Amino acid sequence: DAGVTQSPTHLIKTRGQQVTLRCSPKSGHDTVSWYQQALGQGPQFIFQYYEEEERQRGNFPDRFSGHQFPNYSSELNVNALLLGDSALYLCASSLVGGGISYEQYFGPGTRLTVT
Amino acid sequence: RKEVEQDPGPFNVPEGATVAFNCTYSNSASQSFFWYRQDCRKEPKLLMSVYSSGNEDGRFTAQLNRASQYISLLIRDSKLSDSATYLCVVNGAGNNRKLIWGLGTSLAVNP
Numbered sequence: 502d503a504g505v506t507q508s509p510t511h512l513i514k515t516r517g518q519q520v521t522l523r524c525s526p527k528s529g530h531d532t533v534s535w536y537q538q539a540l541g542q543g544p545q546f547i548f549q550y551y552e553e554e555e556r557q558r559g560n561f562p563d564r565f566s567g568h569q570f571p572n573y574s575s576e577l578n579v580n581a582l583l584l585g586d587s588a589l590y591l592c593a594s595s596l597v598g599g600g601i602s603y604e605q606y607f608g609p610g611t612r613l614t615v616t
Numbered sequence: 617r618k619e620v621e622q623d624p625g626p627f628n629v630p631e632g633a634t635v636a637f638n639c640t641y642s643n644s645a646s647q648s649f650f651w652y653r654q655d656c657r658k659e660p661k662l663l664m665s666v667y668s669s670g671n672e673d674g675r676f677t678a679q680l681n682r683a684s685q686y687i688s689l690l691i692r693d694s695k696l697s698d699s700a701t702y703l704c705v706v707n708g709a710g711n712n713r714k715l716i717w718g719l720g721t722s723l724a725v726n727p
Binding site for chain 1: 660
């Protein structure tokens with residue numbers, strides 16, 4: 502049973518550039534949530550995708566955008582990178598379907614460094 | 617008041633000790649509660665969901681106190697491998713699928 506996968510594992514970008522991070526959810530899951538985690542902090546919710554639509558959003562600027570594909574995989578895009586965007590980006594998948602289930606399972610994350 | 621609050625610790629305990637963490641939440645309409653464990657520079661891993669009646673999984677016991685709006689995690693007979701950060705997670709009110717995370721409590725189990 503494949504767990505949550507993310508790519509790439511590490512990434513170094515320059516201020517002002519754009520980045521795309523990818524996530525494949527756990528087999529059987531239909532919902533993907535993205536988080537940003539700075540060192541020493543808890544994960545900060547960016548947004549959640551279900552049925553290819555953004556369903557919930559945290560307090561992140563429009564520079565952060567996403568997409569979910571018909572196979573439930575997802576992308577996180579960040580434009581005009583700032584030094585403060587350096588963090589571990591975590592993708593979590595869950596099964597919502599017709600019910601309510603919030604147990605989320607995380608991928609290993611993408612560590613983004615902005616120089 | 618923060619939506620989810622935890623004592624950051626660190627908690628330093630000897631092997632075999634019993635240790636308990638509390639987490640308070642501000643929204644009385646929250647419905648779902650979880651404890652996650654996170655090792656240094658790794659992703660969070662689901663440890664336990666917390667049910668109204670309380671639940672136990674081996675050495676770990678989780679409880680929910682709705683009246684006082686807190687959840688707790690008890691670890692008995694702690695092992696060196698229990699050293700990690702323990703994150704409390706609560707969903708928003710009602711059907712809100714957004715999960716709100718505490719900053720975590722750091723536990724170090726010493727030989």
